[in-house]
Amino acid sequence: MKRILLVAMLTAGVCFAQQPGEFKPAETNVWGAEYPRVDPAGRAQLRIKAPDALKVKLNFWSGPKVDMEKQADGSWTVTTAPLVPGLHYYVFNIDGADVSDPGSRAYFGGNRYASAIEIPEPGSTYYSIQDVPQGQVREVWYESKVTGSWRHALVYLPPDYEANTKTRYPVLYLQHGGGEDETGWIRQGRANFILDNLIAAKRAKPMIVVMAYGYAQRAGQPLPNVTPGVSAEAARAREQMAKTFEDDVTQALIPFVDRTYRTLSDREHRAMAGLSMGGFQTFQITLNHLDLFSHIGGFSGAGGLLEDRKPDLKTDYNGVFADPAAFAKKVRLLYLGVGTAEPERLLTRIRGLHSALKEGGIEHVYWESPGTDHEWQTWRRNLQDFAGRLFRPRSSN
Amino acid sequence: MKRILLVAMLTAGVCFAQQPGEFKPAETNVWGAEYPRVDPAGRAQLRIKAPDALKVKLNFWSGPKVDMEKQADGSWTVTTAPLVPGLHYYVFNIDGADVSDPGSRAYFGGNRYASAIEIPEPGSTYYSIQDVPQGQVREVWYESKVTGSWRHALVYLPPDYEANTKTRYPVLYLQHGGGEDETGWIRQGRANFILDNLIAAKRAKPMIVVMAYGYAQRAGQPLPNVTPGVSAEAARAREQMAKTFEDDVTQALIPFVDRTYRTLSDREHRAMAGLSMGGFQTFQITLNHLDLFSHIGGFSGAGGLLEDRKPDLKTDYNGVFADPAAFAKKVRLLYLGVGTAEPERLLTRIRGLHSALKEGGIEHVYWESPGTDHEWQTWRRNLQDFAGRLFRPRSSN
Numbered sequence: 001m002k003r004i005l006l007v008a009m010l011t012a013g014v015c016f017a018q019q020p021g022e023f024k025p026a027e028t029n030v031w032g033a034e035y036p037r038v039d040p041a042g043r044a045q046l047r048i049k050a051p052d053a054l055k056v057k058l059n060f061w062s063g064p065k066v067d068m069e070k071q072a073d074g075s076w077t078v079t080t081a082p083l084v085p086g087l088h089y090y091v092f093n094i095d096g097a098d099v100s101d102p103g104s105r106a107y108f109g110g111n112r113y114a115s116a117i118e119i120p121e122p123g124s125t126y127y128s129i130q131d132v133p134q135g136q137v138r139e140v141w142y143e144s145k146v147t148g149s150w151r152h153a154l155v156y157l158p159p160d161y162e163a164n165t166k167t168r169y170p171v172l173y174l175q176h177g178g179g180e181d182e183t184g185w186i187r188q189g190r191a192n193f194i195l196d197n198l199i200a201a202k203r204a205k206p207m208i209v210v211m212a213y214g215y216a217q218r219a220g221q222p223l224p225n226v227t228p229g230v231s232a233e234a235a236r237a238r239e240q241m242a243k244t245f246e247d248d249v250t251q252a253l254i255p256f257v258d259r260t261y262r263t264l265s266d267r268e269h270r271a272m273a274g275l276s277m278g279g280f281q282t283f284q285i286t287l288n289h290l291d292l293f294s295h296i297g298g299f300s301g302a303g304g305l306l307e308d309r310k311p312d313l314k315t316d317y318n319g320v321f322a323d324p325a326a327f328a329k330k331v332r333l334l335y336l337g338v339g340t341a342e343p344e345r346l347l348t349r350i351r352g353l354h355s356a357l358k359e360g361g362i363e364h365v366y367w368e369s370p371g372t373d374h375e376w377q378t379w380r381r382n383l384q385d386f387a388g389r390l391f392r393p394r395s396s397n
Numbered sequence: 398m399k400r401i402l403l404v405a406m407l408t409a410g411v412c413f414a415q416q417p418g419e420f421k422p423a424e425t426n427v428w429g430a431e432y433p434r435v436d437p438a439g440r441a442q443l444r445i446k447a448p449d450a451l452k453v454k455l456n457f458w459s460g461p462k463v464d465m466e467k468q469a470d471g472s473w474t475v476t477t478a479p480l481v482p483g484l485h486y487y488v489f490n491i492d493g494a495d496v497s498d499p500g501s502r503a504y505f506g507g508n509r510y511a512s513a514i515e516i517p518e519p520g521s522t523y524y525s526i527q528d529v530p531q532g533q534v535r536e537v538w539y540e541s542k543v544t545g546s547w548r549h550a551l552v553y554l555p556p557d558y559e560a561n562t563k564t565r566y567p568v569l570y571l572q573h574g575g576g577e578d579e580t581g582w583i584r585q586g587r588a589n590f591i592l593d594n595l596i597a598a599k600r601a602k603p604m605i606v607v608m609a610y611g612y613a614q615r616a617g618q619p620l621p622n623v624t625p626g627v628s629a630e631a632a633r634a635r636e637q638m639a640k641t642f643e644d645d646v647t648q649a650l651i652p653f654v655d656r657t658y659r660t661l662s663d664r665e666h667r668a669m670a671g672l673s674m675g676g677f678q679t680f681q682i683t684l685n686h687l688d689l690f691s692h693i694g695g696f697s698g699a700g701g702l703l704e705d706r707k708p709d710l711k712t713d714y715n716g717v718f719a720d721p722a723a724f725a726k727k728v729r730l731l732y733l734g735v736g737t738a739e740p741e742r743l744l745t746r747i748r749g750l751h752s753a754l755k756e757g758g759i760e761h762v763y764w765e766s767p768g769t770d771h772e773w774q775t776w777r778r779n780l781q782d783f784a785g786r787l788f789r790p791r792s793s794n
Contacts, residue, residue, distance in 0.1 A: 030509060031578075031612060050494035052451060074493065092496075096471065097447035099489075099496035106503035106510035112427060113503035113510060129538055129547050139534040139583075141526060150526050165562060181428075186536075215428060 026104075028087070028118040033103035042082040042119045048092050048101060049075045059098065061089035061110060062373055068092075084341070085121030086377025087188050089114045107188050110179045116188065125197070127190040127380045132200035133159035137192050140260070144252035146244060148219030151212065153253065154182050156192050157261070158199055158206035168262045170269035170391045171208045173249065174383070175278025177301070182213040185383075188376045194384050204387045210257050214278055216244040242281040249285055250292060271390050273297025273335070275379040287317040290330050295390050297335040299382040300342060300374055302353055311353055313360040324361035333389055334364035337382035339372035346374065365389065423501075425484070425515040430500035439479035439516045445489050445498060446472045456495065458486035458507060459770055465489075481738070482518030483774025484585050486511045504585050507576045513585065522594070524587040524777045529597035530556035534589050537657070541649035543641060545616030548609065550650065551579050553589050554658070555596055555603035565659045567666035567788045568605045570646065571780070572675030574698070579610040582780075585773045591781050601784045607654055611675055613641040639678040646682055647689060668787050670694025670732070672776040684714040687727050692787050694732040696779035697739060697771055699750055708750055710757040721758035730786055731761035734779035736769035743771065762786065 023037035023045050035047040050056055051074030057065045058078050068076040076092075089109045091098045100106060104115035138155045158169065174191065176184035185191040191209060198204035258265040270293050274282040279301025286293040313321035321327055334357075338350040354366040367385055372378040420434035420442050432444040447453055448471030454462045455475050465473040473489075486506045488495045497503060501512035535552045555566065571588065573581035582588040588606060595601035655662040667690050671679040676698025683690040710718035718724055731754075735747040751763040764782055769775040 030505075031610075032508065048494060050492055052493035054449060054451070054492070092494075094491050094494050094496065095447055095451070096449035097445060097489075097491050097496070098499065099491065099494070100499075100503075100510070102495065102497075102509040106497075108427075111429065112499040113497070131540070134538060137536040139536075139589075141531060143528070192536075213428075 026117045027120070028105050028107075028116050029103055030105055035103045036101065036115075036117045038117065038119060042085065044080045044083055044088075044117050044119070045077065046080075046090075046092075046101065046117075047075050047077045047103070048094070049073075050092075050094050051075075053094050055093075055095060057093040059091050059093050061114070062375060065093060083117075083119045084371060084373065084377070085119045085124070086372060086375050086380075087116050087118050088375065089116050091115060105187075108181045108183055109188070121377065126384055127194050127197075129193050130197055130200070132196055134196050135159050135161070135192055135199075137186055140256075142252060142256040144216075144248050146218065146248040146252055147216050149217075151216075151248070151252070152182060153210060153212040154186055155211070155257070155261070156186075156195060156209035158208065159196065160206060161208075161262070165262075168264045169206055169208045170264050170271070171210060171257060171261075172295075172387070172390060173210050173212070173253075173270070173272040173282075175212070175214050175272070175274030175281055177274075177276035177278055177379075181215075182211045185209075185211045189380055189383065191383055194380060195387060198384065198387055205391045207387070207390065208257070208261055208263060210253070212249065212253055214245055214274070214281055215241065216248045218244045218247075242284045245281055246285045246288065250289055254292065267292055267294050268332070269294075269391060271295030271297070271333070273299065273383075273386055274301065275299040275382070276301040276374065283317070287320050290320070294331060295333040295335075296331060297333070297337070297382070297386045299337045299379045299386075300339065300346065300350070302336055302350060311356040313356060313362070321357070321360055321362050324363070328363045331363075333386075334362065335382075335386050335389065336364060336366045337369065337378070337385070339369040339374065339378035341371055341373045342378070343374060423514045424517070425502050425504075425513050426500055427502055432500045433498065433514045435514065435516060439482065441477045441480055441485075441514050441516070442474065443477075443487075443489075443498065443514075444472050444474045444500070445491070446470075447489075447491050448472075450491050452490075452492060454490040456488050456490050458511070459772060462490060480514075480516045481768060481770065481774070482516045482521070483769060483772050483777075484513050484515050485772065486513045488512060502584075505578045505580055506585070509576075518774065523781055524591050524594075526590050527594055527597070529593055531593050532556050532558070532589055532596075534583055537653075539649060539653040541613075541645050543615065543645040543648055544613050546614075548613075548645070548649070549579060550607060550609040551583055552608070552654070552658070553583075553592060553606035555605065556593065557603060558605075558659070562659075565661045566603055566605045567661050567668070568607060568654060568658075569692075569784070569787060570607050570609070570650075570667070570669040570679075572609070572611050572669070572671030572678055574671075574673035574675055574776075578612075579608045582606075582608045586777055586780065588780055591777060592784060595781065595784055602788045604784070604787065605654070605658055605660060607650070609646065609650055611642055611671070611678055612638065613645045615641045615644075639681045642678055643682045643685065647686055651689065664689055664691050665729070666691075666788060668692030668694070668730070670696065670780075670783055671698065672696040672779070673698040673771065680714070684717050687717065691728060692730040692732075693728060694730070694734070694779070694783045696734045696776045696783075697736065697743065697747070699733055699747060708753040710753060710759070718754070718757055718759050721760070725760045728760075730783075731759065732779075732783050732786065733761060733763045734766065734775070734782070736766040736771065736775035738768055738770045739775070740771060 022039040026036045026038045037045040056068040056076040059065045068078040070076050101115035106113035107116045135156050135158045140153050141150045144151050174185050199206050272282045272286050272293050279298030283302055286296045357364050369378045369381045419436040423433045423435050434442040453465040453473040456462045465475040467473050498512040503510035504513045532553050532555045537550050538547045541548050571582050596603050669679045669683050669690050676695030683693045754761050766775045766778045
């Protein structure tokens, strides 16, 4: 279904009843750029100047390659069918080269600075800037003996952090997906606005959010070859990578955060969540370190359990799920999220994990985001839902 | 001269005595990208995959367009002659389309996310991360009634800001150049590392540095059409734009900073500097508001005085330079910087301004950066020199 939504309508006649004036520059554009443009129905118009090109295609990350049409002025244009709300990564393919759109801001995705277009969700303000007290996102560099390097991370501090100089805060470690980086949750996900708005509405506890770079090369070892995807090989490569990252998080990042910020540094006040690859990493890291974490979230990704087999709760993750009562005592929140329009294989696996956990008596929250794909609108919704459940007295869910 | 440095050497024979192994991925690359590469002599090797392209050129911002050569695997490559140290913006031109390099990090320049390659300056560590106490860069959004919008800015806070909860700090407002944005001084300029290293060596006072977006659209008015350059029209457009930005800085930004951070909010402890367009803006804003500023820096750009005429110190800027003694009493530091390899016209103008100020008896610091062009290496050096002179007892210069 989602694939069909992206099919371009190249003939003028298809855009019946469409006034050109309804198209406005996308909010993801660089300042002053007229293209890309979006209309109220979610149609996108894209344009790139390439006067001598033989062929130009529009290539959405999770969609087909669509031919663009050459105009008299040397530019190439296309108008898409309505896109689902959210942030859609894309590049142009110009005579075989995948390149980003000069009109779009640059978003790190697919291991490169890609372009993206934001299709507004009518009525949704939870991920937009509002006139409420705002937290600040800080850039930090921490030294990691695990990787033998300085590593860059972003840290969200809640609005009252500086006024309440005696208050200590719980911490959520929040990870990006495959091919993305530590900037994803702010630039693409708008996690800071989501938190600001939740905290202002008293729907979430004020908390610190730490966003680290999820790729890690162990000091003195070659770069692991990790690609996004749900194959078993990719999952194994991610596990190996996650092992280095796990050591980085537990041995370098957490100590750095706890000595740099006024944190509540016990396990009861430390959470971790991630999307896609970040969800795999979250499961691996938290379930190996329940001495450090009490809240766990996987958004469209939830650990090595997501292979094409039924999870074995007796043995997976060293049997941490074997005793539901013991697990429930340790883990205050286990959360699984997924979009209903995600690729079938991933959806099936996450539903399978949910069922297995339910059968096994493992208390957890499972939420499907209606109509959203393997993209940021799913994860914004997941974060809003998840963050509101953090660091609260245990409920029955 | 600088133009010649960029001419590509396309024939293998030219790269005599060059071992391929000497080329290493540039530090400006995205993680894991093998290209662009740099060798110890400052030569750059670039590559882009464009199998069906007819023609691919390498286009340095301040250099010629150089043809690239198609390889059997569908990629196009080029090796440049040695480049001067510093950060060089570029794009590829693929069949007429100017596009950025997927192997490079994205740097906002030329009103778009462009690519850039860092050519290391042998022995220079002042703009690199070091094992010294580090400040933190914060992202803030401030509401501006002048523009009727939320505006994004970056704020550097010095290493001891959080430990010394009673200390107040002086503030430097630091502006980017034409076509750049508020991220330029951190991403391209590495201002945070420059400040960290200066402060650690006790060569600069701990200070707050505020980096705002220098383009501003007055609420309810159309977008001004401002392009980089040194033409009189461009200068006038910049002045008009700077008027809106001037109101934004004085009416929205400064009040926001002074109520958000522990600043020393008197004029004696407030400085402003900028590069190129940011220098023009700095002169206009500070000289119109000497009640607010006492330290002024123009790096490769210094106000409307830089027209093709001799400055008239009696009347320019409402005659603020007419009385050298009164000016010296007000302005604790007036600083002009420029690179010796900058375009002749700009260099001539800045040298002319320096001469006129000298003749007029206006106390100021003038410094030429040897061998650097209208690019970030000049401005990194300017910042290091300028920052070390800020907020100190007046010297004789």
